[in-house]
Amino acid sequence: MPARLDTLWYKNAVIYQVHVRAFYDSNGDGIGDFAGLAQKLDYLQELGVDAIWLMPFFPSPLRDDGYDISDYTSVHPNYGTLEDFKKFLEAAHERQIKVIIEMVLNHTSDQHPWFQESRSSRENPRRDWYVWSDTDTWYKGARIIFLDTELSNWAWDPVSKSYYWHRFFSHQPDLNYDNPAVREQMWTLMKFWLELGIDAFRLDAVPYLVEREGTNCENLPETHAIIKELRQKLDHEFPGRMLLAEANQWPADLRPYFGNEDEFHMAFHFPLMPRMFMGVKLEDRKPITEILQQTPEIPPSCQWGLFLRNHDELTLEMVTDIERDYMYDSYARSKAMRLNLGIRRRLAPLLDNDRRRIELMNGMLMSLPGTPVLYYGDEIGMGDNVNLGDRNGVRTPMQWNGGWNGGFSVADPESLYTSLLLNPVYGYQAVNVLSQKRSEHSLLSWMQQIIRVRRSTPIFGSGLIEFLYPANHRVLAYVRQLGDETILVVNNLSSSAQAVELDLRRYKGKIPIEMFGRNLFPRVAEAPYLLTMGPYQFYWFRLRRI
Amino acid sequence: MVEESVLTDDLVRQLINVGEVDILVGLPTHNNARSVEPVVHAIQAGLLQGFPRERVVIVNADGGSRDGTPDLVTGASIDDLRRSYKGYALRTLHSISTRYANNPSARVGLRTILAAAELLRAKACAVVSPESTGMEPDWIPRLLRPVYSENFDLVTPIYRRHKFEGLLVSNLVYPMTRALYGQRIREPYASEFAFSARLGSHFLAHDPGNYDSHGSGAELELAMSAITGGYRTYQSFLGTKSQGEREGGDLVPAMRRTVGVLFSSLEANFAAWSSHAGSQPVPTLGSESQVTLESIRVNRKRLKQMFTAGVAELEPVFRSILSSTTLAELQRIATLGDDDFHYPAELWVRTVYEFAASYAKSVMSRDHIIQGLAPLYRGRIFTFLEENRSSSAEEVEKNIESLCLEFERLKPYLLEVWNTKK
Amino acid sequence: MRELIWRELTQAGEEIIREFAHLLPRLIEMLIITLVGWVIAIALKWILRSVLRLAKFDQLSENSGASQLLNKAALPSSTELLSRFIFWVAWLGFILLGVSVLGIGGLQAHISRFFLFLPRVFLALFIIFFGLLAASFFSRATLLAAVNSNLPSPRLLSTSIRTLLIIFVVSMAFEELGLAEQTVLLAFGIAFGAAMLSLAIAFGMGGRDLARQFLEKRLVREVKSEKEDEPSPL
Known part of the structure; x- marks a missing residue:
C-alpha cells in the first residue's frame, strides 16, 4: 500500500523528536545539519520509528531555540540549505519515514521583516499584522507563561511608541489573527512546505492565536474557527497530511481541538506525562487511572500524542499544587533542575538511571492509548546538564560513539553549539549509540525490541482501553481491545515484588502469551488470575483463544 | 500468635493489597450507621489535608454490626469530599473493613487495629470513635502529626467541654493517674488518640489481657502502658467533644472501664508509681483545656439521695473496703442536710485510695468494689457541682488542680494502706 | 480358788501377751503403712502442686472468681488448698488401711462404710x-x-x-x-x-x-x- 494513501498513518506510528542542530554535524562547523540528519536516517530506520518530528530549523535569531522565526520559507544557514532539506526529505520518504515540521503560527521573531515593517510607523500597511495598543491594560485575564523571565504580556516598543502583545518572550510578538491577510499569509506559508512534501505540521502554541477582552485569551471560539479553516484547506488540497497540536491544556479543554474530526488530527496529552512519573514515585496507579478517566473520548480518526520527555521542561502546569510540590520534591530537589512550572531534566536522570524504571515508563508509553513520541537520546539513556541555561541542558549533542566529540562533529570541541556531556555516568564515553549497538541487552537494543513488538499490532495505536482495578493499587493493569484481538498489560509500579489477582473472567478460556518472549502462561479460568511481579516489572500478554 | 487469632483470612488478603503504609486510622464500630459517615468523611478529609503524600489506610474493625456500618465505611468515596473540602489525594486512599467477632469488644477491636498496624508497618496510628460526629478534619493531623513527625508515642486529646461534663475523669481518673504516674494527661481515657508503631507493638506483645473480664477499657490500658513504659506522651487540643451514646451511658460501666483499669494497673506497676512524687506537665498543642459554662439541668437532689442511701445500705460492704475512720466520716457527712453537705477533697482522695488498695487485695469481687464506689462518687460530684455552681472557667480549672494536688499530697497514704493488712 | 484366779489371770495375761504378740507385727505393719502413706501423700501433694503451678491454675481460678471467694473465706490459694486436700485424703486413706490391717472386729465394716x-x-x-x-x-x-x-x-x-x-x-x-x-x-x-x-x-x-x-x-x-x-x- 503506498504510504500516501494511508490517511491514518499517525495512529499507529512511533514518532521520534529531534533537533537538526543536535543530531549530526556533517560539515564540521560544530552544529548539526540536514545533510548529517540524512546520513543518520538508517539509524532511525533501524530503531523502528515511523516519523521524525523536527524542531524549528528556520532562519531565526535563535533566542528561543528557533521558535522565534524570522523567515518561514527557508532553512537556517547553520543547518544547511533548502536543497539539503529536500534531499533529507526524499531520503526519509525512501525509508518510509514521515517528516513532521514545526509551524509557529502564534508569533514571529521581532527580527521578522513583517514586524520590522509593522513597528516602523503606525500607518504602515502591516501595522495591524500584530497586536498593538497604547496601553498595557488590555487582556489582563491572560496568564503569563514564562513566569521566570516575563513580567507582562505587553512590551513597550520604543520605535512606534506603543505596546505590542506577546504571550511568550517579549522578542516574540503575537500575530494578529483578526486580520484576514495574516490568516491568508500563514496558509500560503504552510502550503509552501506541503508542496515540498512534508507529512505533518506540529502547530505551536495554538490556544493563544486570538485575544479577546474579558477572557483568559486561551481556547477562544475564534481560535477554533481559524484552525477549522486551515484543516479544511489541508484536507482539500493535501489529503493524508496531519496536524498536530501543541496545547498544554487539561484533557477536557483539549477535546475541542479535535473538533468533529475537523480540527487537529493529533494533540499532545500533557497532563498524563507528569502523572506517569508521579505514579511510579508514589507506587500507586491512582494518578494515572484518574487522569485517563477524566480524558474524554476523541473521534476515531483522532489520536493522542504521548511522551515521557521532550525538548521543553517536564511541565507541571497541568497538575494540582500538591502534586507539583510532590513532583518537585521527588524529581527536582535542586532548584537548578526547575524551570518555570516544570523540571528541566531528561528521562534517564529523572529515573536515577534505573534501567527497570526506564523500561517500565517506556512500556507504559508504548501501551497506553496514543502515539508515542520519543525524544532523541532517550533511547540510549542520555543525561542532561542543568548548568546550561534555559532548556539547553536537555538539548545537548547526540552521543554517537565514545570518540572525538562523541561522534557528533569533527569540529574543535570548543566550537560546538553547546558542550557535550562529559559526566562519567551520562557522558558520551559511557552512553553512546555505538557501544549500545554492540550489546543485545543495551537500552537501545531493548528499545528496538519494544518498538518492534508495538508495531506488530495496530491494537496499541487504535484499540480501546479498559482498566482493571485489582485490589493491589500498586499494579496498573489494562486491557487493549481491537476487533477480536485482546492484549492485557500489567505494570508493577512498585519497587518491591508484588502479587496481584486480576479479574479476567470475561476472558475465561483464553491463553495469555507473553509478547516479548512468546511464552505461554496458564489458561484464564473463573478464579482470579494470580500474577507475581518483580520490582517495576511489566507484562504484555496477547490473550488468545486456542 | 496474636495475628493468627485476631486476623481473619479475608483481612489478611485485604492487608496484602494495601501493603506497607505510613499512617493507619482505626475505626472500631458496632451499629454506628447513623453517625459513621460524617466521621469517615472527616477522617478522609483530615488525611488528605494533613498527609497528602503519605500512604494511608482506614481500618474498620466491626463488632458484628447489623445495620450495614462496614459498607458505609468502605463505601464512603473521596469524590464526595472534593466538593466540601478542597482535598486532593495523590494516592489511593484505602478503606478496609473486617468483622472481628459477632459481639463488640473494645479490646478485640483495638487489638485488631493494632495487629493490622503492625503488619502494615504503620509509623503512626490513630483511633477514632464512630460516634464523634462533631469531629473536624484537622483532628487527624493534630493527633497524628506529633507521632509521625516528632517521634511521640502517644497523643491524647484535649476537648472543649462543659464544666460539668466528664466529671469521672476530672474528679478521679485524671487526678489519680497524674498523682500515681506523674504525668498530667487530661484525658487518659479518650475515644480519639494516636500512638506510635513501637507503642502499639509493645502493647500488643505485653497486653496481659486479664485487667478486666469485660473487654472494655482497652484504650485506657494502652495509655497506661505508654505512661508506665516510659513512652513519650503528648496532648493535642482537638475541639468540642460531642457526647456519643457510649459516653452518655450508665455510671457503673463507665467506672468499670476507667477506674477498674486504673486500679488494676497499680499492681503490675507498683515499682513505677511507688517510687516518685509530684507530676510533670505533658507537651501540649493548643490550649490546655477549654471549658464552656452554659447552664445545664442536673438533678442534684438525686445525687445526694443516692449517696446517703448508698452509705447506709452498703455499710457491710464498705466495712471490708474502707478503714473505720473513713467509713465513720462518710457516715457522718451522710447525715448532713443538703445545704450543709460537703464531701471534702481529702476525704474523697482517702476513699479512692482505700478502694484502690482493697481492689488490689481482692477483699471481695473486684467488680463489686468498683460498684461500691459509685454512690460515693455521686456524693463527691454533688459537692463538686455545689462548689462550682457559679464558677468561671478558670475557677473550675483551679478547683480541679487543687484536687489533683490533694491526690499527689496523699500519695503516701495510698502506700500506707497498700502495705498494711495484706 | 486363788490358784484358779491366778491361772485365769495368767491365762488372760498370756492371752493378752499372745494377742499382743499377735498384734505387734500388725501394729508395726500399720505404722509402716501409715508412714509409707505419709510419704506417698506428700509426694502426691508435691506432684499436684507442681502440675497446678505449671498449668497456672491460680490464674485460672483468679479469672473465674474462685480466688476472691477463697480470699474472703481466709483460705490459702486454690493450688495450695487442692494439694493439701489431696494430701490429707491420701494419708487418711493409708491410715485407715493400716487400721484395717489390725483386724479389729467390726472396725472393718465401719471403715468400709466410712469409705463409702x-x-x-x-x-x-x-x-x-x-x-x-x-x-x-x-x-x-x-x-x-x-x-x-x-x-x-x-x-x-x-x-x-x-x-x-x-x-x-x-x-x-x-x-x-x-x-x-x-x-x-x-x-x-x-x-x-x-x-x-x-x-x-x-x-x-x-x-x-x-x-x-x-x-x-x-x-x-x-x-x-x-x-x-x-x-x-x-
Missing part, C-alpha cells in the same frame, strides 16, 4: 462451702445493683436472696448426705413458698409503683429522663 460415705461427705461440704460463698456473692451483687439503680430497700432484697440461697444450699447438702430427705425437702418447700408469697405480696402491695415503673421501662422504652439529669461521667 466419704465422697458424699466431701460433696456435701463442697456444696455448702461454695453455696455459702455464692449466697454471699449474689446477695452483695444484688445489694450493689439495687443501690446503684436507686431501688427501694436494697438490704431487704439482698437478705432475702441470701436466705433463699442458703436454704437451697443446705437442703441440697442434706439431700446429698441422704439425711432426713423428706423433712428437709418439706422444710425447704415451706420456706421457699413462704418467701415467694411474701415477696409477691410485698411487690404487689408496696411496690405497685415500682412494678409499673419497671414494666414501663421494659416495654415502653421510655426516655431515661432521670439519667439525663446526671452529669456525664466521661
